[in-house]
Structure formats: C-alpha cells, structure tokens
Amino acid sequence: MVISFWPTNEKFIEARLKDLAEFMTFHESEGLIPETIRRHKILAFFSSDVSVDLTGVYFDILPRSRWGNINGRDELEFNLRGVPERWQQLEIEFVDILVKVSPEADSAIVFASALVGGRWKAGMQSEISISQELKIELKRSGRDWEITRVVTYKTLQ
DSSP: OOOOSSOOHHHHHHHHHHHHHHHHOEEGGGOHHHHHHHHHHHHTTEEEEEEEEOTTOOOTTSOHHHHSEEESHHHHHHHHHTHHHHEEEEEEEEEEEEEEEOTTSSEEEEEEEEEEEEEESSSSOOEEEEEEEEEEEEEEETTEEEEEEEEEEOOOO
16 A cells, blocks of 8 residues: 555646635735735746636626736736726636546646636626636746636537
C-alpha cells in the first residue's frame, strides 16, 4: 500500500480552479488596495501568453471591445481593472470540474461549468445569473500549473 501526502495533479488543479473562482468573486466595498491585491493574485493563475476567448458568451452588459478575445496577461489585467467600474458584486464558481492530465504530466485540459452571478452598477438588467461551459488548458510550470487558454463551448442537450 502506498500512502501519499500530496494531492494528485487532478485534485491540485481542481483546488486551484476553486481558489481562482474565490479570488474572482468581487464585492464593491473592497476598496482599492484589496482589489489590487486580488487582481494580482488572479493574474498569478495565468501564463504570460494566456489566450481567453469569450466569444458567444451572453454578456451584453459588458462592452465586447473589452471582453471578446483576450491575448496575454497584460490584456487580461486591463479587463480585470474594468470589473469594479461595472459591477457592484460579481460571484464566480466552477462546478462539474473534469480534469484530464497528459501522460507526461506537463499539460492538462479541464472541462467545467462556470456559474456567474452578480449585480451590475447600471443598465437595463441590474442582476445576472448564467452558467457557461469552459474548456481550460493548463501547462505545468515548475511545481505549479498555469492557465494558458480558456474557451467557451456549448454542450449537446
């Protein structure tokens, strides 16, 4: 019998995604310093050349010029800076997480549902609650895993 004190790669990645969702949860009353710290913690989950494609996501309350395709950590940070300007509250949770690690254990693909809820500062629709399927690609960087790509997809019903 083998006893391991370290989580499997799959469990480690799943825990990291849950931590990311926790950091992405935003409440307007945070203040500038905690918001800046939170944003930098979020960016640490992503590779410098990350690609995020949110095309097709129902976010008519966010300008598409800022939330279509995001390429690189700098662009991601630019978009994260806009969150306090638009939201009073934003909550994100990843559920139904399926992690597939490559045989070499140097990359992984995650399929998950992102539950997004929040209160918008202005506009026709003040509250939002959606579920979006995501495919998240990660690469191993030392002892850690970095998100390299995020794309949306639709499941068959």
